[in-house]
Amino acid sequence: MQHHDRHPDDERLAAFADGTTVATADHDLEAHLAACPRCVAMVDDLRRLQASLAELPDLMPSRPLRFLPPVAAQRDGQAAALARRLFAPVLVAGIALSVVGGAGGLASIASMGASGAAAPAPQLASGEERGEPAAAPSAAASRDAVVSDNGASASADGGVDAFSAPSPSQGSTLLLWPVLLGAGLLLVGAALLLRFVRSPRAG
Amino acid sequence: MADSPSKPTRARTAPLPDEASLVGRAVGGDRSAFARLAEHYQSACYGLAWRLLGDADRAADATQDALFHAYGAIAGYRGGTFRSWLLRITANASYDILRRAQRRPTTELPSPDEGAPELPDLAAVNPLREAARSEMYRHLERALQELPDDQRIAVVLCDVYGMDYGQVARLTDAALGTVKSRIHRGRLRLRELLADHRELFSD
Numbered sequence: 313m314q315h316h317d318r319h320p321d322d323e324r325l326a327a328f329a330d331g332t333t334v335a336t337a338d339h340d341l342e343a344h345l346a347a348c349p350r351c352v353a354m355v356d357d358l359r360r361l362q363a364s365l366a367e368l369p370d371l372m373p374s375r376p377l378r379f380l381p382p383v384a385a386q387r388d389g390q391a392a393a394l395a396r397r398l399f400a401p402v403l404v405a406g407i408a409l410s411v412v413g414g415a416g417g418l419a420s421i422a423s424m425g426a427s428g429a430a431a432p433a434p435q436l437a438s439g440e441e442r443g444e445p446a447a448a449p450s451a452a453a454s455r456d457a458v459v460s461d462n463g464a465s466a467s468a469d470g471g472v473d474a475f476s477a478p479s480p481s482q483g484s485t486l487l488l489w490p491v492l493l494g495a496g497l498l499l500v501g502a503a504l505l506l507r508f509v510r511s512p513r514a515g
Numbered sequence: 516m517a518d519s520p521s522k523p524t525r526a527r528t529a530p531l532p533d534e535a536s537l538v539g540r541a542v543g544g545d546r547s548a549f550a551r552l553a554e555h556y557q558s559a560c561y562g563l564a565w566r567l568l569g570d571a572d573r574a575a576d577a578t579q580d581a582l583f584h585a586y587g588a589i590a591g592y593r594g595g596t597f598r599s600w601l602l603r604i605t606a607n608a609s610y611d612i613l614r615r616a617q618r619r620p621t622t623e624l625p626s627p628d629e630g631a632p633e634l635p636d637l638a639a640v641n642p643l644r645e646a647a648r649s650e651m652y653r654h655l656e657r658a659l660q661e662l663p664d665d666q667r668i669a670v671v672l673c674d675v676y677g678m679d680y681g682q683v684a685r686l687t688d689a690a691l692g693t694v695k696s697r698i699h700r701g702r703l704r705l706r707e708l709l710a711d712h713r714e715l716f717s718d
Contacts (some may be wrong), residue, residue: 326699357706360716364655365674369526370558373578374571377561379553380546381583 319351320344329358395506402506406499413493420489528559530598538597541589549589552597553582559598560605566671567609569660577612581605602676606686613664651715658708665689666701673698 320341328341345352531537531552540548560581565574581604592600659667668687672678673694678686684694709716 322703323696323699326703327695329702330699354706357713357716358702361702361705361709362674364651364716365670366677367526368566368652368655368675369562370528371562371565372558373561373575375575377553377557377575377579377582379550379557379582381586 318344319348322354325351325354326358329355329362399503399506402499403503406496406501406503409492409496409499411496413489413491413496417489417493420486424486528556528598530596531555534597538592542592544590549586552601553585556598556601557582560601563602563605563671563676564609566656566659566675567606567668568613573612573616574609577609578605580612581608584608603678603682603686606672606676606678610668610686613668617664647715651712654709654712654715655705658705661708662701662704666697666704669694669697670701670705674702 324338324341328338328345345355534552537548537552541552557578560578561574564577564581565571568574568577581601585601585604588604659671662670665687669683672683672686673680680691680694680698683689683698684691687694689697
């Protein structure tokens with residue numbers, strides 16, 4: 313009645329009712345409330361409203377829900393994670409094998425050409441050069457190299473020592489280099505396939 | 516009901532008696548332990564999602580998203596109550612759905628003006644709840660759905676689910692002052708909307 317023209321701003325009252333803001337130290341407001349039933353009622357309403365909101369019950373879902381993601385989706389996730397982990401090592405191994413196989417093949421062809429016995433290999437060799445560009449410079453560099461040089465580079469790569477017999481037993485080495493190259497290219501292909509395992513599902 | 520999962524005064528899902536060990540097993544990758552927790556808290560999550568979204572289907576979608584997300588994130592669970600952790604995830608999932616709906620006008624949420632908002636059957640949640648209380652809940656839920664999105668989200672998270680201003684600010688990507696103002700204006704608006712039902716709030 314007597315305070316109608318000077319009621320505090322509603323938001324100020326709401327902040328006071330909240331009790332967690334600076335407005336709680338609002339002495340002017342407290343003085344006003346001491347004499348204004350209208351504002352006291354509003355603060356009271358707001359506090360009871362908050363109490364009621366805090367009581368609202370949990371609600372049962374409108375339809376049955378799944379509590380776990382489908383196992384298939386989970387397996388997809390695991391497969392994708394595995395593919396991600398394997399991608400880099402498989403790619404590196406594939407490139408390494410291709411380089412060794414390609415370089416070794418070219419070197420042995422070159423050495424066989426020198427001894428005048430190279431018949432079926434050149435086509436394959438040029439294919440190798442195109443398929444594995446990283447091998448090309450080293451292959452060109454070792455074109456004139458003898459088999460023993462090539463054996464040394466293979467053993468530097470490690471793990472191929474058993475095959476790097478420096479002796480010119482050309483029957484087995486002729487077979488060895490294409491097999492190494494083929495295996496390397498297969499691994500590179502496999503790595504690229506691994507890449508595809510996750511990308512379509514991510515979208 | 517004797518086997519009601521809720522305390523009579525606050526129809527909120529209480530923690531499971533063996534919750535700590537269930538959570539520990541779920542964090543360790545035990546699917547059945549997680550499923551048990553998800554089943555237990557689904558109504559807590561759905562209640563929050565429904566209040567944020569005002570739509571049964573979207574709320575079920577958001578709850579489902581939240582449960583699957585929680586399953587994937589359980590390894591990163593770091594203490595606190597499991598219910599609060601799950602509710603934060605649910606709030607995020609609901610907020611995402613709400614923003615997506617806002618960006619696409621064709622799938623806009625039904626506005627409160629277009630007939631009565633859809634309300635869950637509260638009597639089914641707890642059949643023994645006295646009529647006045649469930650009447651109060653009904654009015655409260657309806658009034659909440661009439662608030663502007665910003666105010667409703669802030670009031671629901673803060674007053675219904677007890678999150679502090681900072682949490683609400685982070686969840687909604689808003690400044691602290693903005694959140695406070697939304698909460699205060701939201702409460703004032705609720706008070707206006709419920710002016711005809713003040714008797715329901717007298718405790």
